[in-house]
Amino acid sequence: MRILLVEDDNMIGRAVEGSLKDSRYTVDWVRDGKTAVDTLAAQPYDAVLLDLGLPYKDGLQVLQDIRSRGLTLPVLILTARDDITSRLQGLDNGADDYIIKPFEMSEVLARIRAVMRRTGGSAVNTLDNGVLTLDPATYYAKRHDSGENVPLSNREFAILHALMLHPGTILSRSDLEDKVYAWGEEPESNAIDYLIHALRKKLGHDSIKNVRGVGWLVSKKSEN
Incomplete structure (x- = not known):
């Protein structure tokens, strides 16, 4: 399964990328919103992990672009924005999950599996x-x-x-x-x-x- 990680913080990005690779995922990591949009137009992915506070193009704008082009792949927001307005904006604009930083990678991995189960129409883990x-x-x-x-x-x-x-x-x-x-x-x-x-x-x-x-x-x- 190939995941696009969109995160501008190098320390967080390296940690998430490493954990995803250790968990058998193929990962491409970009650091700004514009590159994320361009990458998604050129390469198919199974899921996106999306920060909101990004250079050049905000994460919510990236999410809106993904859904406006009819892409249905799962998008999980990983962000420090913990106010209710940002959460509602993210979910209402098509995010499949909203995870607040700091987070445990074990929880992120479990949420990826849960989203992929829902996307595949399955209620079971396997x-x-x-x-x-x-x-x-x-x-x-x-x-x-x-x-x-x-x-x-x-x-x-x-x-x-x-x-x-x-x-x-x-x-x-x-x-x-x-x-x-x-x-x-x-x-x-x-x-x-x-x-x-x-x-x-x-x-x-x-x-x-x-x-x-x-x-x-x-x-x-x-x-x-």
Whole structure:
């Protein structure tokens, strides 16, 4: 899952970026509102963590721009503005959550998972397609027929999470590279193939299907 972090405070930005990466998320970090808007126009993201007090363009203006362009991705505001007017403005303008600084990263991570569950129409913590269960809180995958919990590497988790969020949908090599690699990280030409191979070795060859020349997918529950 790829997240855009919009934060102008270097200390907070480094801490949040590090925690997100430790939690298997792919992160791009920008430090002002104008760059955030330009970045969102050029690159798809799964979620945005948005400060409000930003240079060049205020966070509320960034949020309004996101929603005015019809983008429905989750936006979580991380801000020191704790007055009720700012909270109402943020939520009424389309934010999915509003978190006051200072915060614990464990809570931010839990709120990201909760927002992603709501976005996916699920009330449970795990992703399940009838063959596999993936737990974003523990980064373990499990096959139903064996019941064994299997640990995944950061990039293995990122690929399987992207596929499990959209069961039945083919994701191309570039789609998966976007989920796994942040700015400045250049994948080798066969990196995605290697990661898919590693996942199949851990979870079974039928866990991920290849559509030759197009991409990969996991099946929907109804297809199993």
